[in-house]
Amino acid sequence: xxxxxLIPRSWSRNRTLARRDANDNPMVSLQRDLNRVFEDxxxxxxxxxxxxxxxxxxxxxxxxxxxxxxxVDLPGLDEKDIEVxxxxxxxxxxxxxxxxxxxxxxTSQSRRSFHRMIPIPPGVxxxxxxxxxxxxxxxxxxxxxxxxxxxxxxxxxxxx
Numbered sequence: 719x720x721x722x723x724l725i726p727r728s729w730s731r732n733r734t735l736a737r738r739d740a741n742d743n744p745m746v747s748l749q750r751d752l753n754r755v756f757e758d759x760x761x762x763x764x765x766x767x768x769x770x771x772x773x774x775x776x777x778x779x780x781x782x783x784x785x786x787x788x789x790v791d792l793p794g795l796d797e798k799d800i801e802v803x804x805x806x807x808x809x810x811x812x813x814x815x816x817x818x819x820x821x822x823x824x825t826s827q828s829r830r831s832f833h834r835m836i837p838i839p840p841g842v843x844x845x846x847x848x849x850x851x852x853x854x855x856x857x858x859x860x861x862x863x864x865x866x867x868x869x870x871x872x873x874x875x876x877x878x
Contacts, residue, residue: 775813775832783870786842786860790834793854800856804844809836809858841866 776791788809792800795813803810814831838844842860849858 777834785862788836788858790856792856797851800851802849802858804847806844807838809838
C-alpha cells in the first residue's frame with residue numbers, strides 16, 4: 719500500500735502539495751508560532767492563582783470515619799475573598815482576588831477568580847459543616863450523620 723492510498727479521495731494532489739509547501743514556508747511557520755505564543759499566554763488566566771492543576775486551585779478531598787474533609791490551597795487570599803456554600807448534595811467554593819500594581823505612575827489592575835463545585839455523598843450532614851482558613855489553606859469539614867457512621871463495617875484483610 720502506498721502512502722498516497724491513505725489520502726482521502728476528496729483531497730486533490732494539489733491540496734496535499736499546497737499544505738506541504740505551507741509548512742515549509744517561513745511566514746506560515748512564524749504565524750503558527752505566534753499563534754501558539756498567544757494561546758499559551760491566555761491559558762495562564764484559565765489556571766487561577768498560578769496553580770498547576772487545570773480547573774482551579776489544588777483541592778484535596780479525604781474521608782475519615784467521622785467526616786468528609788475538603789482542603790483547598792488559596793495562597794494570597796483573605797477570608798473575605800472566599801465564599802463557601804453547602805446544600806444537601808453540593809459544596810460550592812468561590813474566591814476572587816483583585817491585584818493592583820503601581821509602577822512608575824501606571825496602575826495595573828486584574829481580577830482572578832475561581833469556582834469549584836464538589837458533590838457531597840449521601841450520609842453527610844450539611845447543617846453541621848464548618849470551614850476554617852489558615853495560612854492560605856481552606857479546610858471544610860462535613861461531618862457524617864449517625865446513620866452513616868453506623869453503616870461502616872470493617873473487613874479484615876488476610877494474607878494470600
